[in-house]
Amino acid sequence: MNLNISKLNGAFSALISPMDDDGDLCKSTYRNFIRRQIRAGCGLVPCGTTGESATMSHQEHENVIRWCVEEAQRSNEKPFVLAGAGSNNTKEAISLSRHAERMGVDGVLLITPYYNKPTQKGLYAHYAAIASEINIPIVVYNCPGRTGGNILPQTVQSLSEDYANIIGYKAASGNLAQIQKVINLTHDNFVVLSGDDSLTYEIMKSGGKGVISVASNLIPERMVQFVQLMTNNQWSEARIEHNLLQDLFHNLFIETNPAPAKYGAEILNLMSSRVRLPLVGLEPSSKTIMRSTLENLSLQINQK
Template sequence: MRFSGALTALVTPFRHNVVDEDAFRVLIERQISEGIHGLVPCGTTGESATLSHEEHERVIEICIDQVKGRVPVLAGAGSNNTSEAVRLTCFAQKAGADGALLITPYYNKPTQEGLYRHYKAIAEAVDLPLVPYNVPGRTGCNLLPPTVSRLARDFPNIVGIKEATGDIPQCSRLLAACPKKFIVLSGDDLTALPLMALGGKGIISVTSNVTPGLVAEMCNALAAGDLQKAARLHLSLFALHDVMFAETNPIPAKTALALMGLISDEMRLPLCPMDEANKNKLIDVLHAQGMLD
């Protein structure tokens, strides 16, 4: 299965408001060396909303170049403008991505029929594997299981979904409605284990920016049928999952990586540095996890 296990929603490091290409390559190598199963550049965690079109394309190119086929690259290519999403997805295919992650159109608040037609337009423009991304808390719309099932059955290149509602009953309906080969990936670290226990195939993780090895190990345990080990790893990571969302993602993830000396502590407005009280909580958790000296 091309997209399964632990895939990291990569941060985009900046230095002096420019994409830090060297730091990004170091992050990618660290991910692969610790056993990650796939990488996702230019998603929400990658601050895609504040990247220029040129930066967006360059970040995808760097990731594909650095990975060199060792793990799948699922490139963020979504937009609330369907024609723009088509253009970005065509670029991802031309650049050599293994698939494209496509967020539901934000702000527009389309109907279910509008969502279907949005993904239909993209699916008909490329032959790249496509993974819609459902995160109503950010977009204001919810891609419901009947619509996902319709897309999965009508378009063979719509191969899965990143489901980030954190709503386990909706995830259950989704798994029941879609073909068995359809890939359901959790987009929520806090509820990834129960979704995978129900039949989900993995996680597009924020926490794995910080600790890719442990998130990958949890997914490996589930794939091997060792629910007890997976649950133990999930619980050991739970405090880190919690603090990764103490403020808007990717503020905590970037702060953690900066504390670990891997990137500069820089994000783009309207995101801003982490509140000191939350940063101290993050430091405590990182110490407890053995991530800081």
């Protein structure tokens, strides 16, 4: 198995996906955006929730992963590419994961099945089926607020013990006690990453290894530096930065993700704020809040 996870730590960007005026993926803008993330030192997470994967066709899903892998491989930094490949249909998740493996990703991020509401036994069987079909690292993604289900720490523990390629967990439950239990129950090389920017400080202080971040779409260098402070055990300095960034962390979810992040990207001249239905753009009041938040961080925004 190809289980090199030495770079599965630090700040990863849950990449937003640029759309053109027709709502199609904009290849050139996406490539430029990825290069900016790589220069900042971020790992790459294409086709996640923040990337609007739920509204991508299979062909678009494949294209996004290919573009991301190509940019990563041609760079000097060679960042870890952790591609979203989850589904509530186990066969589809296997198919997406196999394709991602063929494209050369370093690992796959697999959301717990949504809508179906499987039991813990069903969740175990879902991940076991995928792990048996691919030879690259798998990161279990737990986000009950999106899926309506919650994979328990004991289930994560069993999967990590029974399948060598189930090597990580993206923690987006907001339940710090549960996240701490995952850290306690899994082996030392198992990687727990924060899935909430606002909880990254607490999760890393408990033994987490980094964050899959929405904020890093807008402030990649700063998120890399923030995580590095904690990696270096500079907790006092990290707490100061944590406090300074709380408004951004909060306001990126003032409406449904990724609409606030994409509006922020637009006023930073990175891409259009267009999102795909059923999501819509921000209300004027939310735009005002996002603009003020970015101005308070001394970012250079356009004045339109």
